[in-house]
Amino acid sequence: MVWKRRIAYINLTTGKIISKPIPKQLRQLYLGGRGINMYLLYNHLTPEVDPLSSENILLVGTGLLCGIPALGSGRCDIAAKSPVTGAIGDSNIGGFFAPELRLAGFDHLMISGKAEKPVYLLANDGNIEIHDANHLWGKDTFETQDMIRDDVKDEEVKSLVIGVAGENMVRFANVRTGMKNSAGRTGMGCVMGSKNLKAIAARGTMDIEFSHPDELLDYCKQMNDMITETRWARAQSKWGTLIIYSNTNTTGLIRTRNFQLNRLEKGEDLEPENMDRYTIGMSGCYGCSVHCRHRYVLKEGSYAPIFAEGPEYTSLGAFGTMVDCNKMETVLVANHLVNKYGLDTLETGGLIAWAMELYEKGIIDEKDTAGLKLEWGNEEILFQLITQIAHREGFGNILADGFNTAISKIGKGSEYYAIQIKGMSSLHSDERPTPSLALGICTSTRGADHLRGRPAIDLYGLPQEMLQEIYGAPVSSDYTAYEGKSRMVWWQELLYAVTDAIGTCKFQTVFCAVHAPKWTEFKNLIQLATDMKFTESELMDVGERIYTIERMFNLREGFSRKDDALPERYFKESTPTGLPIAKGKKIDRNGFEKMLDEYYVLHGWDHNGSPKKETLERLGLDKEPSHIV
Amino acid sequence: MQKILFIDPEKCSGCRLCESVCSLHHEKVCNPTRARIHVVKWETSGLYVPMVCQQCENPICEVVCPMRAIKKDEKTGAMLIDYDLCVGCRLCMMFCPLGGINLDAKSGKVLKCDLCNGEPRCVQYCEPQALQYLNATTINLKKRRKAAEKYSELMKKMLATV
Amino acid sequence: MSEVRCLNCLKRFSVNAGADEAACPYCKTRYRISWPRQDQPKIRGLVEKSR
Numbered sequence: 122m123v124w125k126r127r128i129a130y131i132n133l134t135t136g137k138i139i140s141k142p143i144p145k146q147l148r149q150l151y152l153g154g155r156g157i158n159m160y161l162l163y164n165h166l167t168p169e170v171d172p173l174s175s176e177n178i179l180l181v182g183t184g185l186l187c188g189i190p191a192l193g194s195g196r197c198d199i200a201a202k203s204p205v206t207g208a209i210g211d212s213n214i215g216g217f218f219a220p221e222l223r224l225a226g227f228d229h230l231m232i233s234g235k236a237e238k239p240v241y242l243l244a245n246d247g248n249i250e251i252h253d254a255n256h257l258w259g260k261d262t263f264e265t266q267d268m269i270r271d272d273v274k275d276e277e278v279k280s281l282v283i284g285v286a287g288e289n290m291v292r293f294a295n296v297r298t299g300m301k302n303s304a305g306r307t308g309m310g311c312v313m314g315s316k317n318l319k320a321i322a323a324r325g326t327m328d329i330e331f332s333h334p335d336e337l338l339d340y341c342k343q344m345n346d347m348i349t350e351t352r353w354a355r356a357q358s359k360w361g362t363l364i365i366y367s368n369t370n371t372t373g374l375i376r377t378r379n380f381q382l383n384r385l386e387k388g389e390d391l392e393p394e395n396m397d398r399y400t401i402g403m404s405g406c407y408g409c410s411v412h413c414r415h416r417y418v419l420k421e422g423s424y425a426p427i428f429a430e431g432p433e434y435t436s437l438g439a440f441g442t443m444v445d446c447n448k449m450e451t452v453l454v455a456n457h458l459v460n461k462y463g464l465d466t467l468e469t470g471g472l473i474a475w476a477m478e479l480y481e482k483g484i485i486d487e488k489d490t491a492g493l494k495l496e497w498g499n500e501e502i503l504f505q506l507i508t509q510i511a512h513r514e515g516f517g518n519i520l521a522d523g524f525n526t527a528i529s530k531i532g533k534g535s536e537y538y539a540i541q542i543k544g545m546s547s548l549h550s551d552e553r554p555t556p557s558l559a560l561g562i563c564t565s566t567r568g569a570d571h572l573r574g575r576p577a578i579d580l581y582g583l584p585q586e587m588l589q590e591i592y593g594a595p596v597s598s599d600y601t602a603y604e605g606k607s608r609m610v611w612w613q614e615l616l617y618a619v620t621d622a623i624g625t626c627k628f629q630t631v632f633c634a635v636h637a638p639k640w641t642e643f644k645n646l647i648q649l650a651t652d653m654k655f656t657e658s659e660l661m662d663v664g665e666r667i668y669t670i671e672r673m674f675n676l677r678e679g680f681s682r683k684d685d686a687l688p689e690r691y692f693k694e695s696t697p698t699g700l701p702i703a704k705g706k707k708i709d710r711n712g713f714e715k716m717l718d719e720y721y722v723l724h725g726w727d728h729n730g731s732p733k734k735e736t737l738e739r740l741g742l743d744k745e746p747s748h749i750v
Numbered sequence: 751m752q753k754i755l756f757i758d759p760e761k762c763s764g765c766r767l768c769e770s771v772c773s774l775h776h777e778k779v780c781n782p783t784r785a786r787i788h789v790v791k792w793e794t795s796g797l798y799v800p801m802v803c804q805q806c807e808n809p810i811c812e813v814v815c816p817m818r819a820i821k822k823d824e825k826t827g828a829m830l831i832d833y834d835l836c837v838g839c840r841l842c843m844m845f846c847p848l849g850g851i852n853l854d855a856k857s858g859k860v861l862k863c864d865l866c867n868g869e870p871r872c873v874q875y876c877e878p879q880a881l882q883y884l885n886a887t888t889i890n891l892k893k894r895r896k897a898a899e900k901y902s903e904l905m906k907k908m909l910a911t912v
Numbered sequence: 913m914s915e916v917r918c919l920n921c922l923k924r925f926s927v928n929a930g931a932d933e934a935a936c937p938y939c940k941t942r943y944r945i946s947w948p949r950q951d952q953p954k955i956r957g958l959v960e961k962s963r
């Protein structure tokens with residue numbers, strides 16, 4: 122049962138490994154996954170340590186509901202102090218690793234110290250061993266997984282791995298598993314590289330026990346039906362997240378040429394329907410009935426043949442609109458390259474697009490780029506820069522340190538052109554027509570991000586009554602308005618925090634699908650799986666607790682209201698194109714600040730974004746760090 | 751008429767729902783190694799094949815079982831293990847050409863698909879319909895149609911080049 | 913089910929089965945349509961003025 126499940130503490134410096142059960146008290150406060158990881162990070166990390174030092178800790182956590190046959194329950198949360206931002210580092214990954222780790226007997230891993238030489242961890246049926254990884258160093262993310270399977274002589278071994286980008290400590294290197302899945306954001310692969318940790322492998326045959334297996338099984342069917350009946354999931358089953366492009370590029374909500382345009386003209390080739398030319402089928406993560414990932418083959422071109430999985434909507438922006446490339450094949454090659462090297466798609470594309478704009482504006486020239494002509498729409502330059510970043514060569518070495526360092530190295534007003542918050546790149550969505558989405562990227566605890574609190578359903582212009590029912594108070598139906606939008610962001614932040622803690626897929630809750638499982642269904646699933654009882658509002662409090670301890674972490678590291686800021690361009694430059702609803706829009710500074718004030722009030726934080734005393738007491742956070750584990 | 755658990759690997763998304771559903775239904779825990787169905791995956795080439803007992807017409811498992819513990823269920827056609835007779839010699843597992851019989855490492859028992867008494871749970875949860883429970887004649891027609899589709903594609907290509 | 917939501921005025925309107933183009937009856941925006949399922953249309957992009 123759930124309170125028997127274990128956390129392992131692995132010290133890579135000393136090689137010492139111990140494990141303990143996770144107390145039920147911690148489950149009730151934080152559930153699992155991201156929730157428990159955030160608790161551990163706040164409790165165990167010494168403030169102000171260098172993220173690349175051996176004092177940083179790396180946390181791997183499976184969701185509370187990991188293993189249930191519903192809602193893509195195979196998600197894993199990876200956390201550390203971020204080498205991209207210096208704030209919370211936290212990234213969530215699907216695929217098949219998390220259930221395998223659970224089957225191997227562990228829910229959470231806390232990895233500290235630094236190995237002398239490259240190593241990988243192998244968790245297997247209650248044991249964890251540290252193995253030599255010299256032979257894996259330098260291998261790409263696909264080869265590494267194959268080689269570990271060969272080492273262990275077991276085809277069913279699942280691994281979290283880094284590629285050469287992580288080894289080279291590219292700040293935004295990611296952690297990968299399988300062909301497709303990435304814990305992309307906040308540089309968790311860089312932290313692994315800094316610890317000489319090439320991979321974490323798992324193989325298990327132990328049971329995952331649930332409190333009410335028969336009822337749970339039936340309820341899981343209801344959950345899967347609930348999500349697959351939504352229009353969103355039905356379209357996503359066919360074309361994946363690429364379907365978002367149809368809406369955003371048609372409307373004018375997509376960053377093009379970094380931030381110069383909000384729509385890619387002649388962007389038809391990037392339409393999701395065109396993936397049919399390359400797709401051999403879709404694939405799903407563990408326990409998913411939506412299956413949003415393309416398995417694709419590229420038979421022609423200088424990088425062919427390629428078999429890969431993806432691309433995502435993010436890839437269309439990072440290697441399409443933002444760099445002004447309008448060919449699907451460019452995106453497919455670039456997607457494969459970043460996955461092979463282990464680079465975050467979003468950060469890589471964001472930095473390259475920024476550099477191209479700096480080059481166009483004359484802020485950098487060929488002397489700075491070691492001869493690379495950073496021209497818009499040049500796919501060869503794109504591929505070269507991706508490769509350079511991963512290997513820390515040439516101009517790529519400057520970008521490899523991320524926005525914060527690159528801005529200070531380049532100077533000359535380059536900061537104005539960087540679409541980043543807290544040092545992390547924002548998605549290629551253009552939020553100037555959508556105040557709610559603009560607020561969400563600013564308040565995200567892990568730096569500019571759309572998966573922390575994005576109220577994507579705001580774009581549907583839903584009836585007021587429906588919005589009131591979902592969000593619990595009046596919210597404007599108009600996505601260009603400011604009224605009630607702080608409430609949307611706050612509510613979504615709590616929902617996503619709980620989703621990441623139970624370890625189900627965000628696309629299978631209220632992200633883009635309105636009629637998807639949320640508080641009531643989550644509460645029921647938790648009860649059937651673990652016998653822990655929550656009311657909807659108690660579950661929202663868990664989300665509030667997770668989000669607030671993240672905020673406390675960031676405050677301790679010196680972040681505050683000043684860091685919840687939109688890039689200046691959102692206030693100064695209006696959207697030049699798009700449908701009438703999205704054209705000529707920019708964010709109103711007063712409107713934005715008012716939303717931010719309201720947002721802090723909803724969380725129970727003060728004007729500067731620090732949690733109030735009564736909030737800490739209400740959530741039981743007033744005694745942190747409490748060191749329950 | 752008896753139905754057959756029909757597998758279409760081209761539709762399989764590799765999500766492994768079938769495995770966890772199977773173990774949860776039969777063993778009351780989630781544990782793919784204790785499931786009666788298994789998705790064999792070649793991840794790096796994108797190939798996923800669900801493998802499960804095909805309830806053969808002339809089952810080798812029945813023939814090799816020294817205890818005569820494997821018998822056909824007249825209602826569903828499933829080959830069922832009588833655990834009162836089974837001694838756990840695992841001969842059935844060794845001889846099955848499809849790997850249709852699994853060993854439960856925990857209990858030491860051999861496990862095989864029992865078609866859930868005519869309502870296979872894995873089929874109910876398989877959204878892409880890579881698993882279907884169909885009449886044998888339907889399957890034949892489906893296969894013919896599929897083969898015919900390939901044939902007609904070929905015809906179209908030939909006509910286009912003429 | 914065979915409706916789409918106009919991306920400009922956000923009102924829902926129905927699309928003829930199998931159609932590859934449709935115009936919003938309210939704001940007149942013209943869209944190219946695709947069909948992820950037989951019973952579910954989806955906006956693919958704009959009908960460009962040059963066409």
Ligand SMILES: [Zn+2]
Nearest residue numbers: 918921936939
């Ligand atoms: Zn309209």
